Amino acid sequence: MARFPQIPPGHLVGEPTRPGIDVTVNGERFRHTGDPALPLLWYLRDVLRLTGCKYGCDDASCGTCSVLIDGKLARACESPMSQLAGSKITTVEGLADANGNLHPLQQAWIDEDAILCGYCQPGMLIAALDLLMRKPSPTDDDIDTIGNLCRCGSYPRVRRAVKRAAIVMTKDAHK
């Protein structure tokens, strides 16, 4: 049986560190070493396989790829990796806590059955989270500012779900 030289653990040499763009996605750290022009959308989907961030259009008009970048609402399709060094990114996969407990928005979506085909809902959830961070008790006019597109017509249920989540989150904040 062939014997291999034993290397003491202290002498293990890794690959040299590759230069890249460091980002934190849903609390996990990643380094992007490919094309800096790669839009975050395709980094999330094709590289990290975080497919909750959906592809829906080519002109940043539909909102299915909505994410939070450093707490601000953004469209992943128009956010190149080159602009994201050091950024903290939240996708729909990062809404539930580490134990799998749903975010109040997710629970509200289920309670109001705001689903239909469901394809636009991850983006809707992120847009709603952004709204509630800025307006904890949103009016109907505030909710109307969510410009994400849904052809199935889930808007009234999305509206109710946002209101339901706002009540829960405001109460939680006062606990």
Next chain:
Amino acid sequence: MSRALDAERRRFLKVLGTASGALIVGVPLRALADTPDELLGQVVLQLSTYVRIEADGTIAIGARDPEIGQGIRTSEARIVAEEMDADWLRVRVLPLALGVTDDGNGEPNWTLGHQEARGSTGVPAAWNDLRDVGAAARALLVQAAAQRFGVAASSLRTNLSQVITADGRKLDYGDLAADASLLPAPQRVVLKDSSRFRLIGQDAGDVDARDIVTGAQRYAIDQWFAGTLVAVIARCPYPGGSLKKLDNTQTRAIKGVEQVLVLPRPNPALPLGTRPLAAGVAVLAADTWTALRARDALVIEWNTGKQIALGDDALAAPLDARFDSAPTTMVRNDGDVDHARRLAHRAVQARYEIATVAHAELEPPNCLARIEDDRARIVAPLQNPRGAFDVVRRLTGLLPSQIDVQLPRSGGGFGRRLDNDHVAEAVLLAKAARKPVKLIWTQADAFAHDCYRPFVVHDLTASLDRKNTITGWRQRIASTSRLVGRGEPADRLWLSEVHPDDLPAGLIPNLQREWFALDSALPRGNWRAGAHGVNAFAMQVFLDEIAHATKQDPLQLRLDLLGVPQQLPYRGHGGPVLDTGRLAGVLKLAADAIGWTKARRDGHGIGLAFHFTYGGYVAHALEVSVTVGKLTIHDAVVAADLGRIVNPLGARAALVGATLDGLSTALDLSITVKNGRIEQQGFHEYPLATMAQLPRDVQVILVPAQTTPAGAFEMGLPSAAPALANAIFAATTVRVRKLPILPELMRLL
């Protein structure tokens, strides 16, 4: 109700025991047959049966129809679970793949019955045969319990996944599964009386909701095989055109590009039963971004096709002359409209134009395909899986049992996925590349190469007597038929455009419906609710025009027209009869709910409309105002009689959704053509309405009914647009006769 199971029904009901003690009721397919018994308990993804009961009491119910947002997975599982008396909290719903085996002669044998998303047929089909599956499972469990308890099966009852004896002893379904799996399939099943329903008729949230809100739900576009190449295609922008010149030097130089494959001219033989595939140049790369950039780097010139795509204006221009010539088809001719016209006290005439529109589903067409010498696997958003299967079979020559068509949840459908051009392209590329291919259409591709809902013109003339009763109805309809190029002879092309028995046929003694064929290379296809989605607009706005011309109340005119409740023969989908009383019923409900007789605020107006679609009776009532050029929809009501409702929460979602889809499309959506090319490339040019533009809520009124379920997904669309146009007239006295409404309204104001 007890019913004998004929051979057709019995074939759903093979009973299978497994080493893990699970009971499986349904049809074991090849995936299951290939799987060692001891694995069956774990191999959930390969499960191709309707019901599996685990020893721990978990019940897996297979849902066979493609889910496109209509809620069919939930409804099907509720129907099976109801008949089983299953505890819904312990039910898991698993999507099934297309069920197909070889029939022994190399032809497909469909094993799971209805598997498509078309015409709101999923729930009616499930009602027809999936109740048997649930009832058979229950019968087996009861029989197993009878043996265990040593009592007669007839003395036992079931509730919440338990079999209960007369003296209150209980056994859980999970404890009985292994015994039950040894019993033969029952020859007769007893269906529940509806008075005992616990699930059907009660609200159920979508079974995939948790996966959707956590991002875990995998649509086709979210899936890969190992070693998959991403493909995008630069397609010829001219329908029927071909490749003239290609320089792919720059493309090939891009790192990550693996292959450039050319589809030089449209292949008229592909895919089956639909328009030829566009000529194109495909770029296959390691990832989507590389493929997209590499496609941009192609230098291509195209030849136009023999025939040019025409826009709505070009089609409308010669219509005066066309309507004076002989129709392509006389679709219906009752009495004598010319005679009625000569005798008439007055006549009302109007012409309506309905724009070409696109599907604009948020998940654009895509298809993951793996083609090997002895097997093929397809993962794609589909509405017509058997059509996709046919495409794969024809392109690969594989046996039916070697073709695996998966049915992931689909990000919208709206009829676009009844065509399988995306499947044909992916299979061609996967074959040529000899690697798995994930074909992605960009949304811009989807706008440019859709199967559009065609432009339609209705020219209507009504004759009225001295009492203002409608005595004659002449309807001339011009359109580019959706059936051109789909193997239909010329004398049947009207079938997709006109429903001969649509109202007011049967209510007016002299009625003539003629269809005039228009011609354009623009590809056409199915679009939510088909011809109903446009024809209701002409009829319901025209009724309003008659009411206004004769100073009648628009509601009363409609109720007078519908008259004494009667059942009219209806030959199309949704027949065999149309009950005018049920239509009058929903119309009155909608009018009452919106407060038809109440005084309105200045500048506000109410519009009504009704339509019969695929067996469903629906009416809309809308309240709008128009101030300083801004249209606001204040209030919206939809009343529906859809027969028995399996899941009211889902039915309300479908009706509200269809109402908003109908309004969004009617407001400002149209596809235009310039120099033979589609102009729209994205949502900025095809503005689906946002939340701010649509009513904040839509009130739904569901008529309680015991009749067979009619489904729900499409019925809420057709009458939304005419109700909007009628409300605008009531508010402004401006009559909009064109869709989309907003550009026309702004022109007229």
